[in-house]
Amino acid sequence: MSSSHSPLHWISFTILTLSLGGVYISTLAPGLTWAHNGADGGDLISAVATGGVPHPSGYPTYLLLAGAFQLIPLGSLAFRMNLLSAVCALAAAVLVYLTVVRLPFFTGSLLWEAGLVAALAYGLSPLAWSQAVITEVYSLQALFLALLLYLWSSRLEDSSPIPIRYDVATGLVCGLAMGNHLTTLFILPVAFLMGGVVRRSNELQVQEKMFFWSGWNIQWKSIGWRLAGLVVGLLVYITLPLRAASNPPINWGNPATLKGFLWLVSGRLYSGLLFGVPGNFILPRIQYWANLLIDQFGWVGLVIGLYGLFTLQGSSVKKIYLFTGWLFIAFSIFSISYNSYDSDVYLIPAFMAYALWVGLGAAALIKLLQHRKAWLGILAGMFIIAALVITAIMHYPAMDVSHDRTAEAYGTAAFNSTPVDAIIFTDGDQVTFTLWYFRFALHQRPDVTVVVTGLLPYDWYRATLQSTYPSLSVPGVAHGPWEATVAQANPGRSACFATYQNTAAFSCH
Amino acid sequence: MKTNVRFLIFGVILACIAALGFSHGAWAGPLMQGTVPSCQSTITATGSTCHANATGSGFIMSDTALPEDVFPMVPGSLNFGPAVDLTTNGSLVAVCFPDIDTPPVGNIWRWMTSADWLAEYKTIQSSQWVYWPTYHTNGGMTCTNTYANGVYTIEY
Numbered sequence A: 001m002s003s004s005h006s007p008l009h010w011i012s013f014t015i016l017t018l019s020l021g022g023v024y025i026s027t028l029a030p031g032l033t034w035a036h037n038g039a040d041g042g043d044l045i046s047a048v049a050t051g052g053v054p055h056p057s058g059y060p061t062y063l064l065l066a067g068a069f070q071l072i073p074l075g076s077l078a079f080r081m082n083l084l085s086a087v088c089a090l091a092a093a094v095l096v097y098l099t100v101v102r103l104p105f106f107t108g109s110l111l112w113e114a115g116l117v118a119a120l121a122y123g124l125s126p127l128a129w130s131q132a133v134i135t136e137v138y139s140l141q142a143l144f145l146a147l148l149l150y151l152w153s154s155r156l157e158d159s160s161p162i163p164i165r166y167d168v169a170t171g172l173v174c175g176l177a178m179g180n181h182l183t184t185l186f187i188l189p190v191a192f193l194m195g196g197v198v199r200r201s202n203e204l205q206v207q208e209k210m211f212f213w214s215g216w217n218i219q220w221k222s223i224g225w226r227l228a229g230l231v232v233g234l235l236v237y238i239t240l241p242l243r244a245a246s247n248p249p250i251n252w253g254n255p256a257t258l259k260g261f262l263w264l265v266s267g268r269l270y271s272g273l274l275f276g277v278p279g280n281f282i283l284p285r286i287q288y289w290a291n292l293l294i295d296q297f298g299w300v301g302l303v304i305g306l307y308g309l310f311t312l313q314g315s316s317v318k319k320i321y322l323f324t325g326w327l328f329i330a331f332s333i334f335s336i337s338y339n340s341y342d343s344d345v346y347l348i349p350a351f352m353a354y355a356l357w358v359g360l361g362a363a364a365l366i367k368l369l370q371h372r373k374a375w376l377g378i379l380a381g382m383f384i385i386a387a388l389v390i391t392a393i394m395h396y397p398a399m400d401v402s403h404d405r406t407a408e409a410y411g412t413a414a415f416n417s418t419p420v421d422a423i424i425f426t427d428g429d430q431v432t433f434t435l436w437y438f439r440f441a442l443h444q445r446p447d448v449t450v451v452v453t454g455l456l457p458y459d460w461y462r463a464t465l466q467s468t469y470p471s472l473s474v475p476g477v478a479h480g481p482w483e484a485t486v487a488q489a490n491p492g493r494s495a496c497f498a499t500y501q502n503t504a505a506f507s508c509h
Numbered sequence B: 001m002k003t004n005v006r007f008l009i010f011g012v013i014l015a016c017i018a019a020l021g022f023s024h025g026a027w028a029g030p031l032m033q034g035t036v037p038s039c040q041s042t043i044t045a046t047g048s049t050c051h052a053n054a055t056g057s058g059f060i061m062s063d064t065a066l067p068e069d070v071f072p073m074v075p076g077s078l079n080f081g082p083a084v085d086l087t088t089n090g091s092l093v094a095v096c097f098p099d100i101d102t103p104p105v106g107n108i109w110r111w112m113t114s115a116d117w118l119a120e121y122k123t124i125q126s127s128q129w130v131y132w133p134t135y136h137t138n139g140g141m142t143c144t145n146t147y148a149n150g151v152y153t154i155e156y
Helices: A007-027 A041-050 A060-069 A077-101 A109-123 A126-132 A138-153 A164-178 A182-186 A188-193 A200-205 A220-244 A258-265 A268-273 A279-311 A315-337 A343-372 A374-399 A406-416 A429-441 A459-468 A482-489 B003-022
Strands: A197-199 A210-213 A216-218 A423-427 A449-452 A495-501 A503-508 B039-045 B048-054 B059-064 B083-089 B093-098 B118-123 B129-133 B141-146 B150-155
Touching: A007 A077, A007 A109, A007 A126, A007 A374, A041 A060, A041 A077, A041 A429, A060 A077, A060 A138, A060 A220, A077 A109, A077 A126, A077 A138, A077 A343, A109 A126, A109 A279, A109 A343, A109 A374, A126 A138, A126 A279, A126 A343, A126 A374, A138 A164, A138 A182, A138 A315, A138 A343, A164 A182, A164 A188, A164 A220, A182 A188, A182 A315, A182 A343, A188 A220, A188 A315, A220 A258, A258 A268, A279 A315, A279 A343, A279 A374, A279 B003, A315 A343, A343 A374, A406 A429, A406 A503, A423 A429, A423 A482, A429 A449, A429 A495, A429 A503, A449 A459, A482 A495
Parallel strands: A423 A449, A423 A495
Antiparallel strands: A197 A216, A210 A216, A495 A503, B039 B048, B048 B093, B059 B083, B083 B150, B093 B141, B118 B129, B118 B150
């Protein structure tokens, strides 16, 4: 009986799925939430509900999947999309388990122990957990990465010609992941190089090859199929101009035009944030990064992960550490240097890589101890899993947003106190997207006009305002502050101000 | 690589992570941008607070001003609190401070004798103090706009 069909494997698989699924569901936000830097949720939910286009880079893959989840007759629209995150996060953790289980380093019970440790280390890490219980794109992004790891693990020690279906699947996953988040760009090099460039020692088993440099061959056919899959996956971007063409109320950049499309999908709005952290903030961020790393896995997980890194040897081990090492370093550097307050969430791929190391390190340690005394190995495995669970229990209160109603309470209170036909000027992600959710996704207060002050300088936004609110006068040029210009152009209508500065505020004049 | 060397590196990396982790870092700094292209932050200095708001595609970073950049006291002027260097990057940046009418916070420096509020910038490009008109918002803020990228010293 192969290890993947052994009872232990299925017991581990079931324990993992039920325990992580239970944890995510019990801590899931019941509706719209600002928790865990989840302010963008209102934008995403509203864009899906209205057939609109959310903030750059448009997230077409997420929109398609979320559209299907919004059809589930369970809870509010926001709850359904929180559920999507939980399902994606659970699937990602399960794939981490399945990836480790098929690695060729260990045999027997070591496999499922390593898989269980890696999957729990990832699934219960606070960063991944925090995104599993709110509406955001990062759990889906983690799922795509886990899928790539799973695909790739099947080729670790397989020197036979790469099947076309593998190459196409790899490219397709990369393309769909690109349609979900642009940080996939950091994954592409390894996704294409792994198996796409091979040592010449495999020469006899390689069908097509071309000289690259001494000792290496490029598998053009393999890379070609991956590119084909990538292009097919990228076709999801076509949905953005189609959605924009219907003039939805949320239509960032208006990608129905080529200029708007390029502005949106390139994420140009945020290009200044890339490597934009001021010099004096680099060290505090590195310090915080180290703190986060310890926080994700606890001291036991941290040490075990490093232990595996320094003790496991072999060509297959080198390959997996090369792949995951790249993920760890690339996403850490990107996350630290990206000048937004919530860029720590980009560390999820790095921590998924580290979770794999924790699993491998645990297996290496258990194997070492088993050679001395069998019971020592069992004890070590139980100790490591217990340490991860205890760490998770400590994080539970902070992760639990199952009673969080702050955002919805704000939206309800704001709309209840808004005069008839008023214009609400918003400033801040939290209040803006909450009011979009109430106005466009829940269709409340159709008499109220929501104007995002920070977007008024953009032509596409003023055009969207005009098409959404035909009776609103939207000047093309500002004379002084934009909100004052719009307010003056619409005399007789009350002006309200929704702001978020450490706390949400709302006032009307 | 020898086992001893490997474990030495292992120990060094672990010690580095531990040392960094125990020191108190921070992720979010002042004036970091959110999803909507507007950023708000509170800069706290000597008990005064100011509010910097970037609109359009711009963003602002703030640092404590160098001593030579601190606004000179001019007869007939009011000034409140210390100076900060605001680094702006974008087509339109509005810098806002709470109104002087809302004590105890500070405000943009102004001429006592003028009815108009004025912001005073010292730009890196010109190395000169320049005056710029301000406007009031309904939210009790005094703001001034700048349309160029650069580093501005502003006193509040």
